[in-house]
Amino acid sequence: MAVQRKQFPFSEFEPKWQQRWLDEGAFRAANPGEPGFDANKPKYYVLDMFPYPSGEGLHVGHVEGYTATDIIARFKRLRGFNVLHPMGWDAFGLPAEQFAIKTGQHPRVTTERNVDRFRAQLQGIGFSYDWDREISTTDPKYFRWTQWIFLKLYNSWFNPETQKAEPIETYKGDNADSVRLAYVSEQPVNWCPALGTVLANEEVIDGKSEVGGHPVERRPLRQWVLRITAFAERLIDELDGLDWPEGIKLLQKNWIGRSEGASVTFGLEGASETIEVFTTRPDTLFGATYLVLAPEHTLVDQITTAEQRDAVEAYKRQVASKSDLERTELAKEKTGVFTGAYAINPVNGARIPIWTADYVLTGYGTGAIMAVPAHDERDWEFATKFQLPIIPVVAPADGSQPDTSAVFVGEGIAINSAPIEGLPTKEAKARITAWLEEKGIGHGTINYKLRDWLFSRQRYWGEPFPILWEEGRHRALPDTELPLVQPEMEDFKPTGSPEPPLSKATDWVQYSEKARRETNTMPQWAGSCWYYLRFCDPLNPERFVGTDAENYWMDAGKPGGVDLYVGGTEHAVLHLLYARFWHKVLFDLGYISTREPFQRLVNQGMILGPDEQKMSKSRGNVVNPDSVISEYGADSLRLYEMFMGPLEQSKPWSMKGVEGVYRFLGRVWRLAMEETQEGDWTISPALVEADLTPAQLRVVHATIKKVTEDIDGFAFNTAISQMMVCTNEFVNASPRPVAVLRTLLVLLSPFAPHIADELWALLATKFSGFHGRASSQAWPVWSEEYLAVSEAEYVVQVNGKLRDRLVVPKDAPQAEIEAKALALEKVQESITGKTVVKIIIVPNKLINIVAK
RNA sequence: CGGCGCGUGGCGAAAUGGCAGACGCAGCAGACUUAAAAUCUGCUGGAGGAAACUCCGUGCGGGUUCGAGUCCCGCCGCGCCGACCA
Numbered sequence: 050m051a052v053q054r055k056q057f058p059f060s061e062f063e064p065k066w067q068q069r070w071l072d073e074g075a076f077r078a079a080n081p082g083e084p085g086f087d088a089n090k091p092k093y094y095v096l097d098m099f100p101y102p103s104g105e106g107l108h109v110g111h112v113e114g115y116t117a118t119d120i121i122a123r124f125k126r127l128r129g130f131n132v133l134h135p136m137g138w139d140a141f142g143l144p145a146e147q148f149a150i151k152t153g154q155h156p157r158v159t160t161e162r163n164v165d166r167f168r169a170q171l172q173g174i175g176f177s178y179d180w181d182r183e184i185s186t187t188d189p190k191y192f193r194w195t196q197w198i199f200l201k202l203y204n205s206w207f208n209p210e211t212q213k214a215e216p217i218e219t220y221k222g223d224n225a226d227s228v229r230l231a232y233v234s235e236q237p238v239n240w241c242p243a244l245g246t247v248l249a250n251e252e253v254i255d256g257k258s259e260v261g262g263h264p265v266e267r268r269p270l271r272q273w274v275l276r277i278t279a280f281a282e283r284l285i286d287e288l289d290g291l292d293w294p295e296g297i298k299l300l301q302k303n304w305i306g307r308s309e310g311a312s313v314t315f316g317l318e319g320a321s322e323t324i325e326v327f328t329t330r331p332d333t334l335f336g337a338t339y340l341v342l343a344p345e346h347t348l349v350d351q352i353t354t355a356e357q358r359d360a361v362e363a364y365k366r367q368v369a370s371k372s373d374l375e376r377t378e379l380a381k382e383k384t385g386v387f388t389g390a391y392a393i394n395p396v397n398g399a400r401i402p403i404w405t406a407d408y409v410l411t412g413y414g415t416g417a418i419m420a421v422p423a424h425d426e427r428d429w430e431f432a433t434k435f436q437l438p439i440i441p442v443v444a445p446a447d448g449s450q451p452d453t454s455a456v457f458v459g460e461g462i463a464i465n466s467a468p469i470e471g472l473p474t475k476e477a478k479a480r481i482t483a484w485l486e487e488k489g490i491g492h493g494t495i496n497y498k499l500r501d502w503l504f505s506r507q508r509y510w511g512e513p514f515p516i517l518w519e520e521g522r523h524r525a526l527p528d529t530e531l532p533l534v535q536p537e538m539e540d541f542k543p544t545g546s547p548e549p550p551l552s553k554a555t556d557w558v559q560y561s562e563k564a565r566r567e568t569n570t571m572p573q574w575a576g577s578c579w580y581y582l583r584f585c586d587p588l589n590p591e592r593f594v595g596t597d598a599e600n601y602w603m604d605a606g607k608p609g610g611v612d613l614y615v616g617g618t619e620h621a622v623l624h625l626l627y628a629r630f631w632h633k634v635l636f637d638l639g640y641i642s643t644r645e646p647f648q649r650l651v652n653q654g655m656i657l658g659p660d661e662q663k664m665s666k667s668r669g670n671v672v673n674p675d676s677v678i679s680e681y682g683a684d685s686l687r688l689y690e691m692f693m694g695p696l697e698q699s700k701p702w703s704m705k706g707v708e709g710v711y712r713f714l715g716r717v718w719r720l721a722m723e724e725t726q727e728g729d730w731t732i733s734p735a736l737v738e739a740d741l742t743p744a745q746l747r748v749v750h751a752t753i754k755k756v757t758e759d760i761d762g763f764a765f766n767t768a769i770s771q772m773m774v775c776t777n778e779f780v781n782a783s784p785r786p787v788a789v790l791r792t793l794l795v796l797l798s799p800f801a802p803h804i805a806d807e808l809w810a811l812l813a814t815k816f817s818g819f820h821g822r823a824s825s826q827a828w829p830v831w832s833e834e835y836l837a838v839s840e841a842e843y844v845v846q847v848n849g850k851l852r853d854r855l856v857v858p859k860d861a862p863q864a865e866i867e868a869k870a871l872a873l874e875k876v877q878e879s880i881t882g883k884t885v886v887k888i889i890i891v892p893n894k895l896i897n898i899v900a901k
Numbered sequence: 902c903g904g905c906g907c908g909u910g911g912c913g914a915a916a917u918g919g920c921a922g923a924c925g926c927a928g929c930a931g932a933c934u935u936a937a938a939a940u941c942u943g944c945u946g947g948a949g950g951a952a953a954c955u956c957c958g959u960g961c962g963g964g965u966u967c968g969a970g971u972c973c974c975g976c977c978g979c980g981c982c983g984a985c986c987a
Contacts, residue, residue: 054939296905296982303904306986328987365932382983413986420987427985429904499985514927618981655981691923693912698907699980709925712940719940767915768925778922781941844920849968887969895919899967 055724056715058681058730062807064790067172075825076126076177078133080586085246091133095122096581096647097615098624101573102163102686103144107170107688109663109672109702112654114615116687117696117765118217118880119176123799124760126177127828132603134177134399135584137184142242142573146510150542154837156311156510159189170674174683175802177824183588185512186576187429191583193532194593195575196515202634203231209280212639226523230276230634231504231522237345237411238503240268245543245550246507247272267369273514275502275568277630282303282495284629290608292649294697297621303620306498311482313419313491315340317352318391318400320815324348326385327414327496330424332477333394333484335466336442337419338401338432341385343411344368352403354389361386361405368407383408385432394419396481399469399788405797406431419833422453422456429456442466443474460542476871502627504572507549511542511570519564521730535570578631580645581611592641600642611650623891625650651763654699656690661701674700684801685711689767691800701785710769716776717797721808732815735783736790746835748778749792764846765800772797787816841893845870847879848899863890871894 059631070076079086094495095118100111117257140160149156158897184191205214217225218611226232243263247270258265275282285305288298296893310329317323324340344350344365351360364386386407408427409418422432423441432439441453443461460474467476468484485491505514512535515526526533536557541550549566552558558566579593580892587596603610625647632646656662658670665671677686688710694700723733741749752775759768772793779789790812798805805823813819843855843866853875867888870876876898883900890896 056939196985300982303983310987326987330987381985408985410986418987425987427987430985497987532943621982692913700913703913703926705926709913713925715940766913767924770915773924831906842920846916846919847969849919849966854920889919891919897919897967897969 056711057718057804059684059803060679063683063797063803066174067175068173070177071172072178074181074886075822076132076134076179077181077307078131080595080600084132086280087131090129092133092602092605093122093125093130093613094133094581094611095125095263095613096134096584096611096615096685097136098614099139099580100158100167100441101139101142101144101579102167104148104159104163104164107665107674109674109677110617110656111652111657112174112674112686113174113690113696114617114796115171116176116654116690117651117763118613118615120688120765120799121825123177123802125387126826127799127824127826128793129827133182134179134762135182135184135582135587136176137181137182137584137792138186139168139573139577140185140187141511141582142165143508143510146508146541147244147261149510154649156541157187160185166170173678174687177802182584184583186580186586187579189532189534191580192576192585192591192853193514194511195571196531196533196581197528197572197593198579198635199709200528201574201638201640202631203229205230205634205638207276212283214634215707226456227640230279232276233270233271234274234501235269236274236503237267238270239265240270240547241265242545245545247503247505247547263679266528268547271507272503272568273516273578275504275630277502277627278497278499280630280633281307281499283499283633283736284499284626287376287608287629287633287645291645291647292609292651293647294650295743297618297625297650297652301626304499304626308496310494310496311478311485311491312415312494313395313485313542315395315419317403318389318393320347320352322351324392324417325401325415325417326417328419328421330421330478331470331481331491332463332466332472332474333421333424333442334394334419334481336421336423336440336674337394337399337401338422338438338440339401339420340392341409341418342388342403342430343409343416344405344407345411346405346416350386352390357387357389359433360523361388364405380693382855383434385425385435386406389433395488400707402437403790404431404435412500413498413528423453424456424458426456426458436485438764446473456546490708498771498792502630504575505569506572507543507547508570509535509538509550509627511572512572512575513551514567515562516567518567523567533566548764567576573629578628579635579715580612581628582635582641607648608643609645611647611649612748613649613651614647615653619656621652648821652697654695654697657699659702659704665701675691675709681707682803684804686713688714688801689770692769696763696765713773713776714801716780717793717801718778718804718808720776720779720785720793720814726875732811736787737783738782738788738816739786741788745786745789745839749789749870750774750831750835753792753829754797754836757828757831760799765859769800772800777821787812791818792829794823795826795829798826798874812885824842826834829899843870844895844896845873846895847876849877849897852876852879859893866896870898 052210062102062310064245097115097118122132125132129560135862144416145160146157148159163552186192204217206217206220207230208219215839216229217229220228240247241258244258244261248258248265257263262853285302285307288301308329310327311331312325312327313331313334315324315326383406385404388403390403392399394401402874409416420428422437422439422445439453442463442465443457444464446461463469463472463477469480472480482493482631501807513535515531515533517526518525538553538554540553543550549568558568560566581593582599585602586595589595605612631646636644658668660670662668674686687706689707693706715802721733722730725731752771755771756768775793781783796807802824809819839859840856841859843857844851845853845855855870855873857869880900885898885900887899888896
């Protein structure tokens with residue numbers, strides 16, 4: 050590669066300033082009670098989604114979000130805020146463990162190496178983190194408190210009366226274990242033989258593991274589960290006070306999937322058992338012509354008749370062997386078999402057949418449905434295929450006859466339904482539900498798609514559960530024994546069975562003569578559920594976060610504590626939902642001061658490769674931030690990522706674009722510096738202490754205004770454009786007033802902090818008014834008086850079409866503008882033969898003459 | 902299949918309902934240079950015209966409005982996410 054002369058010596062001054070900021074503790078945030086804490090300053094907590102320190106190193110996608118928050122953090126500091134801007138590592142997780150298994154190296158070693166690399170990369174971009182607050186989820190001093198919070202969940206229950214988490218002691222029932230927020234449950238889980246672990250539903254994509262893409266099968270296992278469903282209602286309702294993108298709120302609501310309906314009890318013909326079904330359309334009960342049980346439903350075996358047994362068994366085997374992908378295949382044919390049994394419809398005594406089919410899911414509702422083929426598409430398809438009766442019970446509201454040849458899923462008027470005959474759907478639902486309750490055969494209920502959170506993993510590299518087992522019963526490990534650290538092991542491979550690797554550490558497992566330790570570990574989500582709290586007070590040995598620190602940084606008189614949280618949409622549902630859940634439990638128990646963790650959420654868009662495809666190793670279109678830095682410098686990298694386009698939008702990378710902002714920084718550099726014959730840089734002799742012309746003043750103040758407003762509005766790309774405009778204005782000015790740099794360098798410093806501080810320091814050697822650093826000044830203020838113009842240029846339109854322009858004194862009277870506009874030759878041409886019916890004037894901007 | 906988002910020059914983009922294309926990239930021409938690179942200056946949506954200028958133009962069709970890239974309705978295309986949740 051041809052070595053090109055650098056436009057400015059970034060490779061010398063960038064590392065110098067990074068070191069100096071670290072040495073000076075330039076971005077340390079003082080906590081209440083610490084030296085340097087100023088109680089008069091308002092607080093601002095700006096947080097990045099901390100990274101998993103992979104072996105790949107930092108990605109340009111990370112840099113985008115991190116640069117945006119760094120600009121905000123630096124801007125807020127200059128505006129007089131006490132800013133908390135921390136960084137840490139979400140360092141437990143599968144890749145480190147997989148690598149460890151392959152190479153035999155302890156995951157701690159590779160994790161530390163990756164963390165060092167990430168830290169060096171982040172520092173090489175000049176992010177203004179308070180590195181004294183760095184935390185890692187794998188640090189026992191950190192996960193001690195992850196385990197402590199788990200014990201809080203274990204020792205709490207959700208009181209339906211208060212709608213809050215409470216200590217388990219307030220529970221008056223006889224089986225506390227049945228209500229704990231952390232509980233043990235035998236349930237079918239996603240078992241991945243290749244990874245040797247179970248996975249959460251969310252970690253399974255199309256029947257394959259999210260990590261590695263290995264096949265996943267279903268198996269019943271004893272698991273730790275967190276009772277997140279108890280908070281479903283609040284997790285929906287309390288989104289209301291948050292400044293999140295509406296789309297993300299919607300995603301969360303849909304994920305939780307609240308639906309109102311009724312639970313109805315069907316009797317079995319010739320048996321005492323009953324079948325509960327959930328329906329959102331109780332008004333269609335009279336149209337229920339058969340029932341369907343999920344193949345996994347426990348009643349299937351009991352009710353199946355001798356003649357049907359072989360068919361049902363065969364069907365169950367067939368379903369069990371299907372992968373999740375095959376089962377959810379789109380546009381697939383409905384399948385199912387008749388069990389031979391019949392149920393009695395409790396509203397009309399009708400005898401209806403009971404089928405089993407895999408279009409009914411075992412995990413939702415009761416795993417059984419009443420089928421109303423006339424008014425449900427799935428039931429319609431099924432009934433049509435197996436020739437089951439279809440009885441319409443809802444007529445279209447427009448009074449037209451029900452069309453029995455097609456399914457009608459809309460609302461309408463109830464027909465063929467004695468107690469609710471003629472009622473519109475909404476009323477019919479309410480009436481029939483009340484009627485069901487009266488008769489004791491059903492009741493109104495609410496169902497959620499959200500399932501409780503499967504919380505255990507059969508892995509080594511995660512937080513061990515602080516739980517002991519004795520005689521088949523579990524109990525909490527005493528707080529005093531936290532942190533519970535994984536045992537040192539030579540062999541941390543999965544056992545290949547669902548038995549976790551920790552079970553191989555027999556000495557560690559044997560807690561006492563009778564008690565054994567739990568050998569599962571927690572999922573990666575655990576550590577990221579509360580890290581934002583630890584950042585407030587990362588070294589506290591007494592508490593997961595000190596009360597004063599938590600109150601100060603998290604409480605801004607709003608529902609959420611963190612003022613700004615930036616990260617990718619991939620965490621829109623899970624991480625954010627899990628963190629909100631833990632937060633609410635800690636809030637209910639009185640440990641923290643806000644009901645929500647994150648007040649404002651912003652999602653950065655994806656950065657695509659130059660080919661407009663998602664960056665990936667296999668496509669070979671990955672852009673490495675290190676190579677950009679070595680060629681153009683960290684400031685160029687930062688600036689380009691912000692100049693590409695709106696933060697939330699996805700956009701392709703372009704090296705030519707990097708060169709563009711690099712050239713801009715070169716122009717800024719040459720505003721102040723000039724190259725000597727010998728190739729050294731010296732302060733430009735054109736630079737003098739002189740007044741700015743009115744035009745220059747206008748540009749400078751317009752720039753202050755636009756940059757200030759655009760940072761506030763997250764429009765970093767247009768803020769940069771304006772700084773380019775300002776720079777272009779001065780590039781050829783000679784003499785060149787040095788005052789412009791006193792302002793421009795401060796405006797530039799959040800975006801390109803190295804060059805701003807470097808030029809500031811160089812100018813201080815010759816000019817007054819350059820004290821301290823550019824990045825420690827007060828943010829400039831604009832004056833409208835410099836922006837004011839004495840003349841206004843009007844756009845003159847006739848019938849909305851541009852015809853001419855008109856220059857008049859600013860704020861000229863309307864009559865004068867009208868007269869002058871009408872007198873214009875081009876206006877006359879276009880209105881001859883017409884009558885002027887109306888004239889619209891937008892002051893100092895536009896006049897529109899409407900003529901017919 | 903459903904939900905959400907997005908469609909503006911050769912490209913990334915900009916535009917409180919009020920001059921479409923700021924700023925940058927690429928391209929063309931010029932200055933500087935022995936030459937090139939770098940830098941600086943000018944031009945750069947399309948069609949027509951020697952020019953002044955004219956007409957057309959924000960995916961397509963309709964609507965609201967004095968005025969629509971922007972708001973409303975319907976379509977088409979692309980992207981992301983969820984997918985039989987009764």
